Amino acid sequence: MSDDRSAASTGRRGRVTRREALAAIGGAALATPLRPGVDTDSTGTTATDPLPNGPVRIRVYPSFVPLQARLRYGLGELRGNWPPPFRDALAAIESAFEQVIAYARERSRLEDLEVRVDRGAPVLFSLPSIPSSVDSVLPSLEALLERFRERLRERDAPVRRTCHVLLRWAPLNYRVGYGGTVAPNSMTGSDAGDTGAQTVANVGATEFWDSRAVTRNMVIHETLHTFLEDDIVHSVGDTYCDHELGVAVRTADDTLQISPIATAYAGPDRIGGGTRFHGTGCYDHDRFARHDGTEGIENWVYTTELSEATCEAVTRFLEHRFAG
Numbered sequence: 246m247s248d249d250r251s252a253a254s255t256g257r258r259g260r261v262t263r264r265e266a267l268a269a270i271g272g273a274a275l276a277t278p279l280r281p282g283v284d285t286d287s288t289g290t291t292a293t294d295p296l297p298n299g300p301v302r303i304r305v306y307p308s309f310v311p312l313q314a315r316l317r318y319g320l321g322e323l324r325g326n327w328p329p330p331f332r333d334a335l336a337a338i339e340s341a342f343e344q345v346i347a348y349a350r351e352r353s354r355l356e357d358l359e360v361r362v363d364r365g366a367p368v369l370f371s372l373p374s375i376p377s378s379v380d381s382v383l384p385s386l387e388a389l390l391e392r393f394r395e396r397l398r399e400r401d402a403p404v405r406r407t408c409h410v411l412l413r414w415a416p417l418n419y420r421v422g423y424g425g426t427v428a429p430n431s432m433t434g435s436d437a438g439d440t441g442a443q444t445v446a447n448v449g450a451t452e453f454w455d456s457r458a459v460t461r462n463m464v465i466h467e468t469l470h471t472f473l474e475d476d477i478v479h480s481v482g483d484t485y486c487d488h489e490l491g492v493a494v495r496t497a498d499d500t501l502q503i504s505p506i507a508t509a510y511a512g513p514d515r516i517g518g519g520t521r522f523h524g525t526g527c528y529d530h531d532r533f534a535r536h537d538g539t540e541g542i543e544n545w546v547y548t549t550e551l552s553e554a555t556c557e558a559v560t561r562f563l564e565h566r567f568a569g
């Protein structure tokens with residue numbers, strides 16, 4: 246959804262600069278060769294499209310993470326394409342779809358549908374040596390998604406019944422914000438685009454500005470947008486947009502616990518209101534599936550547990566598009 250582009254981008258609060266990180270380990274990292282692109286655990290490319298009745302697929306792609314960022318996770322994470330935040334992001338997406346399927350099966354729905362989350366080979370963008378436009382240095386969400394699509398086309402990646410999720414590391418790219426998806430490639434199972442659905446989660450931004458808990462929720466959030474469409478969202482409760490399917494539950498007087506699709510939308514629209522960046526629109530908290538208010542809230546906590554309204558909407562979407 247386009248309203249995922251960040252509303253706020255002020256403030257500088259870098260926790261690890263290149264200089265600090267290198268000083269901390271005595272410069273040893275400079276001697277460690279890094280080879281992005283060499284990956285042993287990826288599933289590589291799939292040349293053939295899934296069968297019309299095959300599983301619905303969510304394919305998750307890691308991208309380049311700079312050395313100084315990897316150092317935050319320890320020397321053991323200088324190699325490989327799946328540093329801890331990306332591994333946790335993948336696991337979070339898996340858990341979200343497990344919840345949806347469990348919800349559906351308890352109600353004897355989607356009994357024949359298989360949903361599969363798998364790892365894609367890394368997507369590495371090379372920057373032009375002479376930047377020719379602002380888009381080459383600080384790509385917009387649209388430009389980033391277009392580059393991602395080019396890679397998918399080159400690989401002959403599956404189109405049908407597939408959502409491609411790019412895990413991006415760009416903490417300072419306010420144009421991408423936490424990520425998002427753009428029509429006509431924003432609906433899994435739609436034949437509007439030639440490359441399936443694509444979405445981007447800016448894991449670098451949530452890790453840098455927020456926390457792992459926010460990373461997990463925003464990755465789920467940006468993926469679920471491609472499994473939610475307006476008609477279905479409106480049909481679940483009194484819901485106007487995807488975000489309102491989420492819940493914000495007061496678990497103590499000063500603590501609000503927020504579900505994935507409400508993350509970045511449940512707080513007041515200001516710096517420090519929950520997440521660092523706040524989505525625009527969706528100010529009417531009364532329309533959320535449940536929102537206990539932000540008055541007196543000092544702790545914002547996040548749960549990967551999907552709200553019942555979210556599970557219902559995604560179940561209806563899967564039924565509508567893929568089952569039957």
Ligand SMILES: [Zn+2]
Nearest residue numbers: 246249466470
């Ligand atoms: Zn959103």
Ligand SMILES: [Zn+2]
Nearest residue numbers: 486487488527
């Ligand atoms: Zn919204």
